[in-house]
Amino acid sequence: MPQHDKLVLPCIEVPSLSPRPSIYPEGNVKIPMRLAIKTSLAAACIATALPAQAHAASGAAEKLPTRYSAAQILQLTPAQQGAYLAPLRALAGALDGAGRGTSSGIYTNVIIDAPNYQVDLLVTEPAKAKRLIDAARHATPSINTTLVKIQSARYTRKQLDAARDQLANQYSTHQLAYNLISAAPDPHGASLLVSVDDVAKARATVGNVARSMRQSAVPIVFSSGTALSGLVGKAPARTPSAVTANAIDPYWAGVRWHDSSPFIAGDQLVTVEGYCTAGIPAMTTDGHNTPVLLTAGHCVKSSAVSDIQTGNGKAGFYYNPVVSGGNEVGFGGGSSVSDQWDATEIVGQNYNADESDTTTYKKITSVAYSYDGDFVCQDGAYSFFAGQGVPCNIGVTNQDVLYWHANGSGVDVQSRGVQGRHLISYGGQWEPSGWAGHSGDSGGLVFSLSGGNTQARGQVSAGADDTWVGQGGDNTIYWTEAPDILGHYNLKLNPNT
Structure with missing residues (x-):
């Protein structure tokens, strides 16, 4: 796993601009969140001590659930986690x-702290936090604001976003001497967290970047990383040992590999680019109610419309992918590809809002953003056929990340989404370890369970080169978010299950 550079680095200038227009609908807004994995990041530009933390004093008292430790939370089933985390979410x-909204001048972040059963509210002026909390309670009277813990932050969300966007713009216009892998605000509001291919070169040139922006300062903390890869299963791929050993349900293996209309999330897909997974089942909002299936945009080319089919041959045997002999899923790619949200529409067949799990399917009834400290699952097809079932306990470690990866045409593109890592309990803390995803999972549905139903969070997009030793799976994955994807295409979740 890439490690944070331990040195305190020069500052990047934050333009004193009006905030960029939000890409999110009012009242349903996402922001980057705190890393659940504890790190110590010194910030050169922060000279003042932060005020003491405080708990919100408002909100109706109510009986709280039994508090679980970090280790116990990971032992809960996804449904149990969903019930436990529902008030915090x-x-x-x-x-x-x-x-x-109205408190953007002080607002930095929110963080779900499940072991302490609270939500950390980070603001630059804690004395003004009550107005923000009151506004939240007015909009959603059912929330329990006694679970809020107010914390002080150095920079607002607007300042951090502006600094990140300026750096990304310099990269897109070839003004940087190094390659960006990912860039995100530190969820604690202290700095930018930037992963690059050459830390030494980045440190040597960051001063010029700062001077070129000529505004107030936000520090950058660099980490060294390798280029992200879209999780398309390229040929030749190994045959998952779990299939040959019959370690997975043979009937459901056949369903996921050879499904027929109506197709659902988690189905095996074969495209001209390789093996992928079916994602969000949607429907048009133009009055025609046309069924649409979504998957990762890098699974196809943007230069031409592609035929997409299910797997062919024996279930789970990944040979050279040939789009022939499988069941017709539809046509995707071409102008429908969105690099920003790494998505493409598939049309031509019927699609239902169900998620193909380990031995059955589950109804998808809602969509939502993810917040740091939360947990999700993903139903990538390769992970299933490799004997990993549906990987869960994937912790949201940064909820708003710009990251760069190759699209279906091999061009390096920028996407925006969420970083997550499979977590285990070690020494009473959460640590990154274990299988979160693998090539072939691209497009797979990222989801949580809420109120006994499946809630779509997004689609698997990319993975970091942090192979879990002994199994070959990535510990870190990135996904683009369901509300953003549906909003981009003016779609809604398919109501048919």
Whole structure:
């Protein structure tokens, strides 16, 4: 796993500009969130001590669930996690909406702290936090604001976003001497977290970047990383040992590999680019209610419309992918590819809003953003056929990341989404280890369970080169978010299950 550079680096200038227009609908806004994995990041530009933390004093008291430790939370089933986290998820969403609205001048972030059963609200002026909390409670009266813990931050969300966007713009216009892998605000509001291919070169040139922006300062903390890869299963791929050993349900293996209309999330897809996974089942909002299936944009080329089919031959045997002999899923690619959200539409067949799990399917009833400290699962086909079932306990480690990867035409593009890592408990803390995804999972549905139903969070997009030793899976994955994808295409979740 890439490690953070331990040196404190020069500052990057933050333009004193009006905030960029939000890409999110009012009242349902996402922001980057705190790393659940503890890191110590010194910030050269922060000279003042932060005020003491405080708990919000408002909100109706109510009986709270039994508190679980970090280790116990990971032992819960996804449904149990969903029930336990539901009040925290609702509170984080409401605070985020209020923060990005009338309180944007002080708002930095929200963080779900599940072991302490609270939501951390980070603001630059804690004395003004009550107005933000009151606005959140007014918009969503059911939230329990006694679970809010107010914390002080150095920079607002607007300042951090502006600094990140300026750096990304310099990269896109070839003004940087190094390659960006990912860039995101530190969820604690202290700096930018930037992963690059050459830390030494980045440190040597960051002063020029700062001077060129000529505004107030935000520090950059660089980490060294390798280029992200879109999780398309390229040929030749190994045959998952779990299939040959019959370690997975043979009937459901056949369903996921050879499914027929109506197709659902988690189905095996074969495209001209390789093996991928079916994602969000959607429907048009133009009055025609046309069924649409979504998958990762880098699974196809933007230069031409592609035929997409299910797997062919024996279930789970990944040979050279040939789009022939499988069941017709539809046509995708071409102008429908979105690099920003790494998505493409597939049309031509019927698609239902169900998620293909390990031995059955589950209804998808809603969509939502993810917040740091939350947990999700993903139903990538390769992970299933490799005997990993549906990987869960994937912790949201940064909820708003710009990252760069190759699209279906081999061109390096910028996408925006979420970083997550499979977590284990070690020494009473969460640590990154284990299988989160693999090539062939691209397009797979990222989801959580909420109220006994499946809630779509997004689609698998990319993986970091941090192979889990002994199994070959990536510990870190990136996904683009369901509300953003549906909004881009003016689609809604398919109501048919």
